[in-house]
Amino acid sequence: MGADPRRAHARAITSGDAATNRGALNNLITLYSKSGRRSEALRVFESIPSPNVVSWTSLISTFHDSTLSFRHFLSMLRHRRRILPNNRTLAALLKTCASLSALSFGLQVHSLARKLGLSSEPFTASALVSFYCKTGFVDHARKVFDEMLDKDEVCFSSMVVGLAQNSRPVEALYYFAEMRRAGVVSTMYSVSGALRAASEMAMFEQCRILHGHTVMTGLDLNVVVGSALIDGYGRCGLVREARAMFDELEMVLNVVGWSTMMSGYAQQGDFKNVIELLGLMQERGMKPDQYSFLAVLTAFYHAGMAEEAERWFGRMKEEYGLEPWLEHYTCLIGAMGKAGELESAETVALTMPFEPDAAVWRALLSTSTYHGKTDIAWKMRDKLLEINPNDDSAYVLLANAFASAGRWDEVKEEWKTMKDKRVRKEGGRSWIEVRGEVHVFLAEDRTHERRDEIYEKLAELMEAIERLGYVPVWNEMLHEVDEKQKREALWYHSEKLALAFGLLSGSTPPGKALRIVKNLRICRDCHEAFKYISRVVDREIIVRDVNRYHTFLNGSCSCGDNW
Ligand code: ZN
Ligand code: ZN
Numbered sequence: 001m002g003a004d005p006r007r008a009h010a011r012a013i014t015s016g017d018a019a020t021n022r023g024a025l026n027n028l029i030t031l032y033s034k035s036g037r038r039s040e041a042l043r044v045f046e047s048i049p050s051p052n053v054v055s056w057t058s059l060i061s062t063f064h065d066s067t068l069s070f071r072h073f074l075s076m077l078r079h080r081r082r083i084l085p086n087n088r089t090l091a092a093l094l095k096t097c098a099s100l101s102a103l104s105f106g107l108q109v110h111s112l113a114r115k116l117g118l119s120s121e122p123f124t125a126s127a128l129v130s131f132y133c134k135t136g137f138v139d140h141a142r143k144v145f146d147e148m149l150d151k152d153e154v155c156f157s158s159m160v161v162g163l164a165q166n167s168r169p170v171e172a173l174y175y176f177a178e179m180r181r182a183g184v185v186s187t188m189y190s191v192s193g194a195l196r197a198a199s200e201m202a203m204f205e206q207c208r209i210l211h212g213h214t215v216m217t218g219l220d221l222n223v224v225v226g227s228a229l230i231d232g233y234g235r236c237g238l239v240r241e242a243r244a245m246f247d248e249l250e251m252v253l254n255v256v257g258w259s260t261m262m263s264g265y266a267q268q269g270d271f272k273n274v275i276e277l278l279g280l281m282q283e284r285g286m287k288p289d290q291y292s293f294l295a296v297l298t299a300f301y302h303a304g305m306a307e308e309a310e311r312w313f314g315r316m317k318e319e320y321g322l323e324p325w326l327e328h329y330t331c332l333i334g335a336m337g338k339a340g341e342l343e344s345a346e347t348v349a350l351t352m353p354f355e356p357d358a359a360v361w362r363a364l365l366s367t368s369t370y371h372g373k374t375d376i377a378w379k380m381r382d383k384l385l386e387i388n389p390n391d392d393s394a395y396v397l398l399a400n401a402f403a404s405a406g407r408w409d410e411v412k413e414e415w416k417t418m419k420d421k422r423v424r425k426e427g428g429r430s431w432i433e434v435r436g437e438v439h440v441f442l443a444e445d446r447t448h449e450r451r452d453e454i455y456e457k458l459a460e461l462m463e464a465i466e467r468l469g470y471v472p473v474w475n476e477m478l479h480e481v482d483e484k485q486k487r488e489a490l491w492y493h494s495e496k497l498a499l500a501f502g503l504l505s506g507s508t509p510p511g512k513a514l515r516i517v518k519n520l521r522i523c524r525d526c527h528e529a530f531k532y533i534s535r536v537v538d539r540e541i542i543v544r545d546v547n548r549y550h551t552f553l554n555g556s557c558s559c560g561d562n563w
Contacts, residue, residue, distance in 0.1 A: 005031035033062035091127035133162025161193035169197035192228035199235035234264020262295035269302030297331035306339035337367030430494035465532035
């Protein structure tokens with residue numbers, strides 16, 4: 001842009017355009033609006049003797065984040081010259097609706113678009129897709145999209161990004177593939193959306209495929225796409241690949257890009273690399289922000305280093321003048337809890353300037369369980385249930401705490417309360433990616449086409465690790481079921497099924513790490529079994545559970561059994 005609106009305005013006045021040329025004045029509104037001078041934009045609009053739809057649309061777009069945009073639109077409709085909105089007017093309005101979460105107004109705009117026969121035009125339809133996705137009505141968005149006649153790259157991008165942002169990764173990737181089948185060019189938005197979707201499911205092969213695609217289309221050098229690749233690889237746990245991308249783009253990356261790389265390391269508990277990048281970033285003249293420090297604290301949290309977490313938390317505030325967010329406090333509290341400083345962690349939770357949320361109490365509950373502090377665990381469980389009475393993890397974690405202490409009556413009591421309150425335990429789900437395709441398993445799943453081989457493989461593994469001294473961990477099981485049932489229930493957990501399948505499928509050659517993702521926390525027994533299995537099969541097994549990465553190698557796990 002760069003054009004100075006006041007200069008342009010002066011020129012329009014001297015040339016006489018200001019009095020006669022509506023097009024010049026319409027442009028002037030946009031110029032003022034883009035430089036944030038809204039009252040000037042309004043004044044120019046008012047000086048137009050007979051504003052047309054373009055003038056009105058420019059005015060409506062000027063106030064895209066306030067209800068004034070709606071008010072101007074209504075004035076336009078009521079105008080004596082009866083001006084009808086066009087594609088751009090509707091798109092501008094929908095943008096406002098999305099940013100204000102004005103659902104009912106947006107629905108009215110949609111029905112107006114339908115009446116005007118504009119709802120399946122790419123310009124309006126893309127805006128509708130974005131609006132519905134931003135307000136969480138993803139199925140409405142899909143419907144608009146599916147009804148659209150000529151889908152261009154903007155529509156596809158809106159759909160892919162919208163689905164990815166609403167945590168519907170499978171659909172996002174489906175539409176991305178559709179887009180390529182239709183021969184529509186990919187944009188930095190659609191590729192970034194697809195990468196986000198792939199990394200949400202830790203589909204590392206898919207990330208690599210997308211990376212290849214960006215190289216071929218030349219998008220890999222784009223900062224937005226490059227940052228999405230760093231983020232994608234980082235979330236998939238492929239830190240080396242993320243770093244390679246980072247090194248290539250280092251010169252053009254901003255603080256966000258740097259923090260993304262740091263957060264990739266942080267998820268692995270690799271605080272050394274995080275701190276190193278923090279230093280390097282400042283040498284390059286960049287000032288770390290809250291995201292950078294979130295990476296620092298996350299790293300120390302996963303590494304269970306309370307003292308370091310406290311020190312950096314203090315430095316962030318005092319030396320860097322950055323106010324911590326709730327997320328920073330959560331990391332600090334989690335790190336203290338892990339280190340066994342449960343009382344101090346609780347004090348921080350109760351005195352911090354934020355209302356503790358479920359994540360805070362859950363972190364304290366699980367760490368007090370780990371340290372066998374059932375009295376604190378009890379308290380934390382109540383706090384957690386106060387926030388969310390249907391939180392199954394509250395019951396499960398406390399039952400674990402009692403089980404570890406051998407207090408079986410209380411375990412039974414806890415399960416009973418959970419049943420009486422009709423709280424259902426969320427089903428465990430694990431998945432593994434083979435040749436770019438995701439295979440999902442539920443506990444005791446017998447739907448996979450290779451189920452017989454999978455169960456055979458499991459039996460074989462079980463025998464092998466028992467010979468090495470593996471003993472099942474019953475803690476998380478109901479006490480009353482018989483031994484055989486318990487054994488089967490444990491042995492057919494979703495992550496074990498996924499692992500057996502991974503070992504069977506040829507695409508992950510021996511020596512290459514097996515990567516499994518689980519929607520919940522990995523259970524104690526699977527954790528124990530995987531340690532032994534990593535010895536038996538002599539391979540690295542990486543599990544991303546809801547909390548962190550576990551890297552099993554030679555009989556031990558990177559989390560040090562505390563997670
Ligand atoms: Zn398990
Ligand atoms: Zn672990």
